[in-house]
Amino acid sequence: MSSAPLDPQDYEDFRVFLEQSCGLVLGENKHYLVTSRLSRLMGEFSVNSVAELLHLRKAGGRSGLRERVIEAMTTKETYWFRDVFPFDILKNQIFPEQAKAGANLLKIWSAACSSGQEAYSISMAVSEFQQARPGTLKNVQITGTDISAAIVSDARAGRYDSLAIARGLSPERRDRFFTRDGEHWTLRPEIKARASFREFNLLDSYTLLGRFDVIFCRNVLIYFSAENKRDILARMAQSLNPGGYLFLGASESMANYSNAFEMVRSNPGVVYRKR
Numbered sequence: 001m002s003s004a005p006l007d008p009q010d011y012e013d014f015r016v017f018l019e020q021s022c023g024l025v026l027g028e029n030k031h032y033l034v035t036s037r038l039s040r041l042m043g044e045f046s047v048n049s050v051a052e053l054l055h056l057r058k059a060g061g062r063s064g065l066r067e068r069v070i071e072a073m074t075t076k077e078t079y080w081f082r083d084v085f086p087f088d089i090l091k092n093q094i095f096p097e098q099a100k101a102g103a104n105l106l107k108i109w110s111a112a113c114s115s116g117q118e119a120y121s122i123s124m125a126v127s128e129f130q131q132a133r134p135g136t137l138k139n140v141q142i143t144g145t146d147i148s149a150a151i152v153s154d155a156r157a158g159r160y161d162s163l164a165i166a167r168g169l170s171p172e173r174r175d176r177f178f179t180r181d182g183e184h185w186t187l188r189p190e191i192k193a194r195a196s197f198r199e200f201n202l203l204d205s206y207t208l209l210g211r212f213d214v215i216f217c218r219n220v221l222i223y224f225s226a227e228n229k230r231d232i233l234a235r236m237a238q239s240l241n242p243g244g245y246l247f248l249g250a251s252e253s254m255a256n257y258s259n260a261f262e263m264v265r266s267n268p269g270v271v272y273r274k275r
């Protein structure tokens with residue numbers, strides 16, 4: 001199957017659709033990216049070109065196509081204990097603070113959680129903290145959300161192949177927190193039980209999610225417009241309890257997007273605290 005070149009108007013319509021539906025900003029000349037990511041859907045939707053697929057999407061022609069197109073266009077890259085420092089800040093600063101304050105319940109949101117590595121790394125950090133400080137942080141709830149139904153289902157399963165398991169996870173943590181079945185590794189119930197997952201678009205209202213003490217929003221806003229970044233950060237500030245913390249990706253910053261947070265420097269890394 002070959003893919004005909006994209007007509008400039010089709011490309012522009014698709015660019016607008018993507019930004020409005022999931023926030024993703026496509027540059028002007030990303031025809032190759034669109035073609036390479038969407039061509040894998042051609043067989044599934046019985047079309048002969050990406051242009052045809054875009055027309056079908058625009059016509060609202062096929063159930064599930066809109067979601068599958070968004071899934072194909074978004075980047076799902078993730079791994080265990082990504083950037084390391086957020087998990088060290090949790091264990092060395094935020095968890096001790098909460099334990100000292102005698103917090104009954106700690107609520108953590110992994111926004112744009114992909115296949116769950118971030119949420120479950122947080123849960124492993126909780127177990128490690130509890131081992132060092134028995135009797136503390138007994139009630140931690142981690143909510144993982146992502147726009148992709150398929151990836152949320154993977155996260156919920158908590159089962160990973162050998163390739164995924166090796167990325168960022170030490171053999172010690174792997175053996176302690178997973179059980180092996182053949183080529184796959186399944187999380188132990190203790191780690192899984194703290195996390196729940198649901199489909200959720202960051203452009204939608206956060207009111208029904210409730211309030212959190214810590215939010216991880218990493219490696220997703222980097223794809224969004226300045227306007228959406230400002231709006232999302234303002235709404236995340238409203239979703240945090242007083243003094244709550246927000247982690248961004250290692251290559252992302254708050255610069256000019258929000259003054260609702262103060263930067264707390266750690267060595268290494270930074271976290272943002274709600275003012």
Ligand SMILES: C[S@@+](CC[C@H](N)C(=O)[O-])C[C@H]1O[C@@H](n2cnc3c(N)ncnc32)[C@H](O)[C@@H]1O
Nearest residue numbers: 022075076077078112114146147201202218219
């Ligand atoms: C690169 S991954 C980051 C995963 C994890 N936070 C990390 O840093 O390792 C980005 C995730 O954002 C999700 N995503 C993209 N747009 C979204 C939106 N509008 N709402 C919620 N999730 C979105 C994608 O499906 C993908 O799983």
